[in-house]
Amino acid sequence: MSPGGRIGPATLAAYLEHLERADRAGAVALARGLLAEGCSVADVLVDLVAVAQREIGRRWLTGSWSVAQEHAATHVSELVVDALGTAVGAPRRGHVVVACVEGEWHALAARIVSEVVRAAGWRVTFLGASVPARHLVSYLHQTGPDAVLLSCVQPNRLVRAARMVEASRAAGVPVLAGGPGFGPEGRWATAIGAAAWGASARDAVRLLSGPLPAGTHTGPPPPPADDAYVAVLHRRRELVRLALAAVDVPEEAAEDVASGIAHLVDALIATARVDDDRLLLDFLGWQEEALTARGGRRLLDDVLAALERALAEHPRVAARLRNARAAVATG
Amino acid sequence: MAGAALPADDRLARELLDGLAEAVVTIDPAGVVTLVNAMAAELLPELTPGVGLAGCRVPALAEAARDGADTFETEHHGRRLRGLRRELAGDRCAWYVRDVTEEQARTDALLAERSRTAFLARAGSRLGLSLHREQTLRTAVTLPVPYLADVAVVVHRPPPPAEDEPHWIRCADGESTPVTGVAGWRTAESVPGLVEALEGDLTEPSPWLDAELADLAEVLPAGFGRPGTVLISPMPSAGGPAGALILARRPDRAGFDQREIALAREFAGRAGAALAAAELYGEQTHLARVLQNSLLPPKLPHLDGVTLAGGYRAAGDSLRIGGDFYDLFPTPTGGLFALGDVCGKGVGAAVLTGRVRQSLQTLRLVEQRPRELIALLNRALLDAPGAAARAQFTTLLLGTLDRQPDGGLLVRVAGGGHPAPLVIRAGGGIDVVRVGGMPVGALTAARFAEAEVRLAPGDLLLAYTDGVTEARGGPTELAMFGDDRLRQALASGAGLPPAALVDRVLQLVDEWLDGQPHDDIAMLAVAAS
Numbered sequence: 001m002s003p004g005g006r007i008g009p010a011t012l013a014a015y016l017e018h019l020e021r022a023d024r025a026g027a028v029a030l031a032r033g034l035l036a037e038g039c040s041v042a043d044v045l046v047d048l049v050a051v052a053q054r055e056i057g058r059r060w061l062t063g064s065w066s067v068a069q070e071h072a073a074t075h076v077s078e079l080v081v082d083a084l085g086t087a088v089g090a091p092r093r094g095h096v097v098v099a100c101v102e103g104e105w106h107a108l109a110a111r112i113v114s115e116v117v118r119a120a121g122w123r124v125t126f127l128g129a130s131v132p133a134r135h136l137v138s139y140l141h142q143t144g145p146d147a148v149l150l151s152c153v154q155p156n157r158l159v160r161a162a163r164m165v166e167a168s169r170a171a172g173v174p175v176l177a178g179g180p181g182f183g184p185e186g187r188w189a190t191a192i193g194a195a196a197w198g199a200s201a202r203d204a205v206r207l208l209s210g211p212l213p214a215g216t217h218t219g220p221p222p223p224p225a226d227d228a229y230v231a232v233l234h235r236r237r238e239l240v241r242l243a244l245a246a247v248d249v250p251e252e253a254a255e256d257v258a259s260g261i262a263h264l265v266d267a268l269i270a271t272a273r274v275d276d277d278r279l280l281l282d283f284l285g286w287q288e289e290a291l292t293a294r295g296g297r298r299l300l301d302d303v304l305a306a307l308e309r310a311l312a313e314h315p316r317v318a319a320r321l322r323n324a325r326a327a328v329a330t331g
Numbered sequence: 332m333a334g335a336a337l338p339a340d341d342r343l344a345r346e347l348l349d350g351l352a353e354a355v356v357t358i359d360p361a362g363v364v365t366l367v368n369a370m371a372a373e374l375l376p377e378l379t380p381g382v383g384l385a386g387c388r389v390p391a392l393a394e395a396a397r398d399g400a401d402t403f404e405t406e407h408h409g410r411r412l413r414g415l416r417r418e419l420a421g422d423r424c425a426w427y428v429r430d431v432t433e434e435q436a437r438t439d440a441l442l443a444e445r446s447r448t449a450f451l452a453r454a455g456s457r458l459g460l461s462l463h464r465e466q467t468l469r470t471a472v473t474l475p476v477p478y479l480a481d482v483a484v485v486v487h488r489p490p491p492p493a494e495d496e497p498h499w500i501r502c503a504d505g506e507s508t509p510v511t512g513v514a515g516w517r518t519a520e521s522v523p524g525l526v527e528a529l530e531g532d533l534t535e536p537s538p539w540l541d542a543e544l545a546d547l548a549e550v551l552p553a554g555f556g557r558p559g560t561v562l563i564s565p566m567p568s569a570g571g572p573a574g575a576l577i578l579a580r581r582p583d584r585a586g587f588d589q590r591e592i593a594l595a596r597e598f599a600g601r602a603g604a605a606l607a608a609a610e611l612y613g614e615q616t617h618l619a620r621v622l623q624n625s626l627l628p629p630k631l632p633h634l635d636g637v638t639l640a641g642g643y644r645a646a647g648d649s650l651r652i653g654g655d656f657y658d659l660f661p662t663p664t665g666g667l668f669a670l671g672d673v674c675g676k677g678v679g680a681a682v683l684t685g686r687v688r689q690s691l692q693t694l695r696l697v698e699q700r701p702r703e704l705i706a707l708l709n710r711a712l713l714d715a716p717g718a719a720a721r722a723q724f725t726t727l728l729l730g731t732l733d734r735q736p737d738g739g740l741l742v743r744v745a746g747g748g749h750p751a752p753l754v755i756r757a758g759g760g761i762d763v764v765r766v767g768g769m770p771v772g773a774l775t776a777a778r779f780a781e782a783e784v785r786l787a788p789g790d791l792l793l794a795y796t797d798g799v800t801e802a803r804g805g806p807t808e809l810a811m812f813g814d815d816r817l818r819q820a821l822a823s824g825a826g827l828p829p830a831a832l833v834d835r836v837l838q839l840v841d842e843w844l845d846g847q848p849h850d851d852i853a854m855l856a857v858a859a860s
Binding site (some may be wrong): 129 | 399457460461462463464468472612613616620806808823824826827828830832834835838841845846
């Protein structure tokens with residue numbers, strides 16, 4: 001809640017109603033009105049738009065909203081972020097680059113961070129959703145910013161995030177990580193070489209204004225704790241193929257299942273990278289809901305078993321898979 | 332017993348003791364010196380038989396005796412001594428003292444050499460990281476502090492178009508981030524050797540022992556006071572001097588010795604090379620960026636009554652330019668749009684893309700009817716010098732958007748061999764707008780076609796390039812994304828605003844590709860609003 005309590009449950013409900021009706025003008029007017037009443041850009045974006053976005057995600061997950069409704073509502077919030085961005089003055093601090101990890105298309109949270117950081121006086125370049133590591137590197141060498149803010153929502157994208165962190169460090173730019181993809185309280189952020197992790201846009205401003213926590217934040221990243229990581233990473237496509245061949249799915253569901261398996265293999269690789277089984281278990285807990293409709297636990301167990309067989313020569317990785325199977329079996 | 336074989340001969344024992352390279356001093360139970368050998372007389376002349384050890388004039392040894400310690404180490408008469416105590420029979424003891432001066436010097440030299448090597452290795456890897464000039468400068472001033480100096484300043488001349496005037500950047504022990512400023516030539520001239528270093532006339536670092544605070548005050552932190560010693564090193568590079576490195580130490584710190592001067596020269600050389608590389612890269616990327624900006628898809632204008640969104644992904648090239656493009660020009664009744672695909676990839680295709688867009692921008696001033704405009708463009712492209720030899724062609728959609736009284740849009744599209752645009756109706760149905768026509772820029776006798784479609788409010792027209800449907804990936808990694816998947820994605824997104832729909836398609840194609848290389852991708856979505 002913002003100081004003065006202007007953004008309370010009633011305001012949130014009104015805003016969500018605008019989103020539900022995809023009412024752009026109404027949503028923008030509500031946000032502008034809050035600014036006029038004395039709320040800061042950060043207050044409106046963090047306490048209203050970001051909170052509403054979590055609610056949208058919940059409604060989509062529980063099936064009360066369709067994908068189209070979710071997209072339309074998100075789009076309205078993006079327009080609100082746009083409208084508020086123009087209210088920010090000239091930059092008086094350094095330059096930061098905000099990017100979503102490659103493959104991540106949910107850019108609203110990163111855009112909110114961009115605007116809140118901009119409102120705090122920084123020059124901000126938002127590179128957009130799903131930024132290829134190559135583009136990021138070329139941009140960093142061209143502009144030499146003070147920091148990269150990297151957003152990652154899903155932990156199975158952590159391997160790609162690690163590649164982007166590595167690229168930024170190699171270009172001499174420290175990375176601040178943000179988003180639930182870096183684990184509970186961001187516990188996996190430093191394992192892949194990020195300087196620090198923030199849970200919200202306000203954290204990002206706080207981290208940028210103080211010196212970064214001790215440690216070296218550029219140069220080669222910390223090595224993976226599990227040396228099977230590289231081997232598994234190289235066999236990624238082969239593993240997806242093997243696991244897909246081991247399950248029996250109707251043709252029309254094959255594509256969905258294949259992409260689910262690819263995500264699972266990515267999560268496994270990320271687990272080896274950060275050496276924490278919690279990543280795989282959390283991912284499966286979340287995946288299970290999505291997979292229940294298409295064969296559920298049985299299918300998941302078949303996939304895990306196939307991967308375990310294929311990776312028998314890497315005892316630590318195989319053990320992670322055995323663990324995961326046990327967790328899935330007991331629910 | 333071995334001891335039993337020794338003769339009870341004092342003279343022999345004395346000779347053996349005096350022949351040792353170690354000093355030997357024996358002490359009786361009362362702590363009084365009883366015997367010193369020849370080396371002891373040389374290293375510790377203060378000790379003679381009868382002297383009480385605890386009060387002797389070798390402070391470290393006296394202290395060890397008082398504390399009951401078994402070892403001591405000290406500097407005595409310019410020698411480094413290390414002593415070890417051994418118990419002897421009858422409550423007596425002996426001190427064995429070695430002269431370790433040379434050994435210590437070698438160890439110190441080795442450690443110093445190691446730390447210098449480590450410093451240079453760290454400098455090499457850190458300086459190699461960035462290709463950006465400012466960041467390289469930051470690294471160059473951060474690294475020497477505090478190892479080589481308390482303050483490091485790089486004075487440099489920024490590349491054109493900046494005015495040719497010395498700038499400086501400083502890192503000081505105790506300051507969290509580097510500070511920058513403009514020095515001006517007058518300040519530079521007041522520092523001996525600085526201008527010479529900047530001009531490339533000074534080749535060796537030169538220590539400056541009697542630095543006046545006034546000369547350097549501008550580049551030193553407030554309150555630093557008068558520096559002790561200052562070392563100015565040129566930063567040479569293959570392309571001439573890249574700048575000058577000023578290292579300053581506080582008065583309470585020793586001056587620069589020969590090895591440190593050599594180290595500063597080595598470091599300044601590496602920093603100079605890194606700075607020159609960054610400058611060169613900066614020039615090249617500036618050029619590339621200017622070109623890139625003229626070739627990237629434009630920011631779409633705002634048109635009354637029309638909502639627009641574009642999507643663009645270039646095939647793997649860090650410049651992000653390619654052969655696909657879209658453009659939109661406002662007209663009094665709406666707008667004129669173009670979306671096309673130049674055959675080929677990368678910079679070569681991008682250059683032709685630029686020509687097509689330039690030509691369109693000019694030709695639309697004389698012709699606004701789509702089919703006529705596309706024919707005119709065809710003539711213009713074929714008329715360009717060397718067009719026949721290049722044999723490059725372009726597939727293109729060119730259309731006008733006209734606002735209708737009912738809030739809808741009338742779209743007239745002319746085609747040149749391009750995939751047919753799709754109309755996603757508000758209710759979820761999808762219509763294919765069959766246009767036809769032949770590619771542009773290939774044949775003088777090419778024939779072009781035109782189609783017309785009405786968009787009611789909520790309907791959306793999507794024009795796309797074949798990079799979307801021909802993206803290869805999926806479970807087999809070889810299957811094309813295809814028309815069916817595209818239509819399915821669009822149908823499920825009926826009613827979405829153009830930006831959300833374009834993002835959704837980009838996302839699905841991206842997931843389909845799963846990291847595999849792809850061709851250029853462009854999309855333009857138009858809706859009546």
